[in-house]
Amino acid sequence: MLRTILITLLAGFLAACSAGDSLASGPDPVMLTVHGDVTDTNRGAMEADREPLFARYDMAFDEARSFTRAELLALEQNEIVVRYPLGGAAHTFTGPRLSAVLGAAGANGERAIVSAFDGYQRFIPVADLRSRGVILALTRDGAPLTIGDYGPAMLVWPRDDDATLAGQNDDDWVWGVFAIEIVPE
Ligand SMILES: Nc1nc2c(c(=O)[nH]1)N[C@H]1C(S)=C(S)[C@@H](COP(=O)(O)O)O[C@H]1N2
Numbered sequence: 481m482l483r484t485i486l487i488t489l490l491a492g493f494l495a496a497c498s499a500g501d502s503l504a505s506g507p508d509p510v511m512l513t514v515h516g517d518v519t520d521t522n523r524g525a526m527e528a529d530r531e532p533l534f535a536r537y538d539m540a541f542d543e544a545r546s547f548t549r550a551e552l553l554a555l556e557q558n559e560i561v562v563r564y565p566l567g568g569a570a571h572t573f574t575g576p577r578l579s580a581v582l583g584a585a586g587a588n589g590e591r592a593i594v595s596a597f598d599g600y601q602r603f604i605p606v607a608d609l610r611s612r613g614v615i616l617a618l619t620r621d622g623a624p625l626t627i628g629d630y631g632p633a634m635l636v637w638p639r640d641d642d643a644t645l646a647g648q649n650d651d652d653w654v655w656g657v658f659a660i661e662i663v664p665e
């Protein structure tokens with residue numbers, strides 16, 4: 481009994497040490513920023529002089545909700561098995577539902593502007609993102625999405641399971657997602 485307690489304490493101590501903020505093992509970087517009409521924020525204004533990607537796409541904000549990969553993985557993970565690209569082979573994607581991500585950000589507007597590294601943007605009704613079971617996929621066939629393929633995150637829709645989405649094209653399957661702006665309409 482005592483031995484178990486000591487081992488538990490030691491394990492906790494070691495975990496606390498390795499969770500430290502060293503350069504080698506520090507917290508993972510932010511990979512998604514939700515801005516615009518959001519209430520549950522955790523960061524301040526966009527700073528154009530040190531945030532050139534936001535600046536490049538004119539993403540100015542006074543506050544926003546940022547998510548690290550770990551924070552996205554801490555939300556409930558859902559799986560969608562679906563053929564992508566349209567007409568292609570089925571793949572298994574996992575990640576949090578957009579409803580959970582937008583919920584965590586306290587998103588209130590009507591539309592979301594989903595933006596990717598390459599400047600590709602889609603305006604998508606928030607109601608669709610909340611109700612359709614669409615996920616912000618972080619893995620495909622068990623492997624993390626990577627910057628260079630579809631990563632770090634991609635919108636994946638359950639079009640093979642939901643008859644009302646059947647035949648949906650790939651336009652709203654945004655890959656390389658790094659920002660979502662919530663706008664009134
Ligand atoms: N980031 C990003 N996502 C994107 C696109 C894109 O150009 N950039 N194109 C969309 C469209 S129109 C299609 S058909 C599919 C496949 O596009 P791809 O051939 O560029 O991969 O990705 C969708 N998601």
Ligand SMILES: [Mo]
Pocket residue numbers: 650651
């Ligand atoms: Mo397309």
